[in-house]
Amino acid sequence: GENVEQHPSTLSVQEGDSAVIKCTYSDSASNYFPWYKQELGKRPQLIIDIRSNVGEKKDQRIAVTLNKTAKHFSLHITETQPEDSAVYFCAAPPGKAAGNKLTFGGGTRVLVKP
């Protein structure tokens, strides 16, 4: 099955700085890569996703980049704000025709210091 590794496990940044989280995956046939944000005590929520036909996708202060050759994708948060403090999870499905179940990375706890 798919193996997803996420780094770092914790990330502390100063408000206004950028944060980058990286994930690697094992199944070269995977073609959908979502990122979920989980605030303390809340449920995970999708913040951005990318499909294998594009290399980068942006939504305001967040962006995701995908390198299919190297089998890794990254979440970039610019101009971080205190409300960005949360745990972020990357995920990937198994290869084509194997269903849309997701394997999640271990999570990155981001702390934005004011």
Next chain:
Amino acid sequence: DAEITQSPRHKITETGRQVTLACHQTWNHNNMFWYRQDLGHGLRLIHYSYGVHDTNKGEVSDGYSVSRSNTEDLPLTLESAASSQTSVYFCASSEGGPDDYNEQFFGPGTRLTVL
């Protein structure tokens, strides 16, 4: 408004007891998933279903079972609860078919403690 709910939100039980966690969604989604969340392990898939009467094992399915008798509900049963099953359980659903990659909407979670 359409939503996904879980009950109970908190449960304390004893080792060896059977426990059932409920998940109900009103979006009419075909795909439903159960995850457990433990520190250091992220979200791990227990079971999933792509439609009525369809169930599949995830990566950590031992000791758990599900059934899908209608579109809205996917109850998760712990046959004989063990302390290792103390965790936070999340249910999720998504629209489309088995090979459609769409957003998974998560329920609020159930915190289960097995003593």
